Amino acid sequence: MELDLKPLALTGVESKRPVIIAGPCSAETEEQVMTSATQLAGKGIKIFRAGIWKPRTKPGGFEGVGVDGLPWLKRVKEETGMLVSTEVATAKHVYECLKAGIDILWVGARTTANPFAVQEIADALKGVDIPVLVKNPVNPDLELWIGALERINGAGLKRLGAIHRGFSSYDKKIYRNLPQWHIPIELRRRIPNLPIFCDPSHIGGKRELIAPLCQQAMDLGFDGILVESHCNPDAAWSDASQQVTPDVLSYILNLLVIRKDAQSTENLNELRNQIDECDNNIIEILSKRMRICREIGTFKKEHDMTILQTVRYNEILDKRGAQGALCGMDSDFIKHVFEAIHEESVRQQMEIINK
Template sequence: MNFEDLKPIVEGLDPSKPLVMAGPCSAETEEQTLSTARQLAMGGIKIFRAGIWKPRTKPGGFEGIGKEGLAWLQRVREETGMLVATEVAMRAHVLDALEAGVDILWVGARTSANPFAVQEIADTLKEAGATDVAVLVKNPVNPDLELWIGALERLYNAGIRRLGAIHRGFSFYGKSIYRNPPQWHIPIELHRRIPHLPIVIDPSHMGGKRELISSLSQQALDMKFAGLMIESHCSPDDAWSDKNQQVTPEVLKVILGSLVHRNTVQETESLQNLRDKIDRIDTELVEMYKKRMDIAREIGKYKKEHSMPVVQETRYNDLIKSRVAAAVEMGMSADFMKTILQAIHEESVRQQIEVLNQN
């Protein structure tokens, strides 16, 4: 499936500029929704986003204003001329949003992780004859690229051609400066596989803190992603949900104005020379990995002859610790080096097991 016949998410916007969607995490009251929308429109925002239904982790919290809020989005559209977008998670949401004339629907991270829910949304759009509506799919909460692509394929198969993805980072157990660490290699791989698919970055959910929005947005533009979805509230500290990751429309205008749009069309000879060096080093790395695996197979033969277990846990832990420390001293990320070493070790174990199983 190549997705080559996709249409623009929305018509009439400058394709040379990143798509920007902004608005509150939740539509809380009519006054809050309209006040935020008016300020955003004055700042040049063309697409207003607001959650009507909010799938929360636990019951008891604010789960969205519900269908009542769709009338507020209609007023936003009428008064400001902005397009409006909201999240849908089930058939009833889709039908209500379509009836209200919502321009863009997005499938949230909890929903995109459930193939049954995504298929229900796709079937509902097809049955309603609404295949020209724009639909964006957030990445699943866990870093599962195949599940993300599967959700996109379900909608594409239903006839949706104004289709895009939203990268909001992935859930993480442990300590991180981010609420949902970006793991940029995953959306980069998504773009490699489906180059025609626009990918919008959500720095609000990714960072979880308003002070991280600017830097994450710049990273998104530097990697040439298609746009940004940023949460903005007329009074963020009083927000009913996710107040720490929302900014005022005024602050958003400053953030967007400070972003650097880099021109990557023109390549200099010096840049090409540097890329050629990287290509040569990559080739050398592959050759070195091959030599390392040859030695691993020799070790596998020795272990087979002496009835030794494949994994030597103490040595492995010592190796990880020393190599990671050396990498950090050289200015590399500890997580980066640990990931590489773990992958090398897994392949070494696979090679040795293959040797042990030979007759």
């Protein structure tokens, strides 16, 4: 399904990169909301964000003030001139936000993962022209992400955008949520005219990671940033460690290097030609490797051997990972490449054995 989109066209907001949406993780009190908004507006931020309803992983934590906080956002809009935005997860949330005059809605990662919930939101938005941003699902599933966008677009909404907030992983490393940049990159390839925002707060989980993540997003051509900024981050009622003050946010944004989306110089074209030649060579080598794998499959069939030889497979992964590291590449990247190659080798050998 091809999305029928039109520009976000946000009133009073320049369309140039990056579009910044900033504010606290949660709307906690009217004073906290107004103080944060006033400070951000003073830094030139045009769009304010705050969570009114906060779905938490486990019960017992602060889950938002609910509809009582919507008048606070309305006051932000009236007194600062900023556009205001918040997350919706149910049809009731949508109705309450529309009544309160909220300018931009976003769908959270947990909701995106549930097609029933997304469809409920889409049905509630029929006949409304409002920008809606859709976060990636918690799991790295591009089709699920696109499916959520398609459902909302199918309800007649054309001012859509995506928010990349990273993907949950049992094995936590540097980031709270793994970036897996290749997934939003593929989303951009599939839907070129879809604006993509980066949520560095949820990817990083630590305020010191926000600056480098913002720069990475800009280097990848993202259109905007959705970032958490609180007037007193250390006292925040939710996700304190990933929020920054408006002053710090302003410092981060002022240091961003915004590069041109594309250049078509002769030198770049020549380098791209070299890449094409390398890719052709890789495909030829892979074709030769698969031919050898098929011969191995025939041998295994004739000698009644199992396809999977675990010791050999582990040996390949370890050796190739080490070789890649010596050549200046990440060993995990090389392992992923050879895992994919091995998967195709097994598939081809299965065809031979089952003939």
